[in-house]
Amino acid sequence: MILDSRLEGDSYYITDLALCQVRLHHNAAFPWVLLTPQRPSLCEIIDLTPEDQHTLMQEIAFVSQIMRQVFEPKKLNIAALGNIVPQLHIHIIARYETDAAWPHPVWNSGITSAYTDPEKQEKIGLLKKAFAKTL
Amino acid sequence: MILDSRLEGDSYYITDLALCQVRLHHNAAFPWVLLTPQRPSLCEIIDLTPEDQHTLMQEIAFVSQIMRQVFEPKKLNIAALGNIVPQLHIHIIARYETDAAWPHPVWNSGITSAYTDPEKQEKIGLLKKAFAKTL
Numbered sequence: 001m002i003l004d005s006r007l008e009g010d011s012y013y014i015t016d017l018a019l020c021q022v023r024l025h026h027n028a029a030f031p032w033v034l035l036t037p038q039r040p041s042l043c044e045i046i047d048l049t050p051e052d053q054h055t056l057m058q059e060i061a062f063v064s065q066i067m068r069q070v071f072e073p074k075k076l077n078i079a080a081l082g083n084i085v086p087q088l089h090i091h092i093i094a095r096y097e098t099d100a101a102w103p104h105p106v107w108n109s110g111i112t113s114a115y116t117d118p119e120k121q122e123k124i125g126l127l128k129k130a131f132a133k134t135l
Numbered sequence: 136m137i138l139d140s141r142l143e144g145d146s147y148y149i150t151d152l153a154l155c156q157v158r159l160h161h162n163a164a165f166p167w168v169l170l171t172p173q174r175p176s177l178c179e180i181i182d183l184t185p186e187d188q189h190t191l192m193q194e195i196a197f198v199s200q201i202m203r204q205v206f207e208p209k210k211l212n213i214a215a216l217g218n219i220v221p222q223l224h225i226h227i228i229a230r231y232e233t234d235a236a237w238p239h240p241v242w243n244s245g246i247t248s249a250y251t252d253p254e255k256q257e258k259i260g261l262l263k264k265a266f267a268k269t270l
Contacts, residue, residue, distance in 0.1 A: 080212035
């Protein structure tokens with residue numbers, strides 16, 4: 001499976017699950033990961049086989065638990081949009097009443113922030129450790 | 136299960152599936168439905184049992200097929216947000232390259248439109264007919 005270059009450029013590798021590759025989104029304003037099912041030519045969840053849809057839900061739930069455990073958010077925001085990057089990918093974002101976009105969704109919010117290298121390495125490390133403990 | 140009054144006020148009844156109630160969102164700018172799992176005290180997908188999570192994915196896929204068939208969109212946008220209305224509900228929105236918010240998500244877009252009564256009845260009728268044919 002070839003990852004869309006925009007998805008790849010906008011995110012950092014965390015781990016591979018049975019179906020999805022998990023990557024940290026580069027917008028440091030929110031703890032935000034992307035799940036990309038590693039199947040060719042997918043745009044919609046309904047392009048997946050029913051078996052892969054089932055696995056996708058299991059992996060969304062699994063990654064949601066990790067996000068909840070690592071970042072202790074008020075709310076998780078989960079979405080499959082793909083109007084700009086058509087390759088199927090799922091956003092899982094940890095949201096807080098104190099974050100700059102609350103209570104609105106992060107898209108169109110104009111709220112962006114760049115990771116410093118140490119911050120990025122810290123967040124990647126936290127996530128990799130949480131996955132390693134559970135997988 | 137008691138539907139949150141904001142969810143109920145912002146949408147119109149279409150049908151009940153095994154897990155979710157399906158309702159048409161009142162923003163006429165986009166063909167947009169809401170799926171609300173009929174279980175008490177849910178905020179997150181991971182508050183559902185694994186069995187209900189599996190059913191939720193089946194119903195998301197089923198409603199996505201109906202939305203694709205009835206509205207022939209360029210892309211489906213699917214999301215569980217719930218920062219404002221915490222009761223778990225899933226948005227499924229039919230998107231077009233010609234819609235007023237494209238390619239951005241509909242939330243925060245400022246694009247809203249009210250249904251006239253005949254338009255609303257037409258859309259509800261189209262959806263009810265499509266569900267009746269398939270269920």
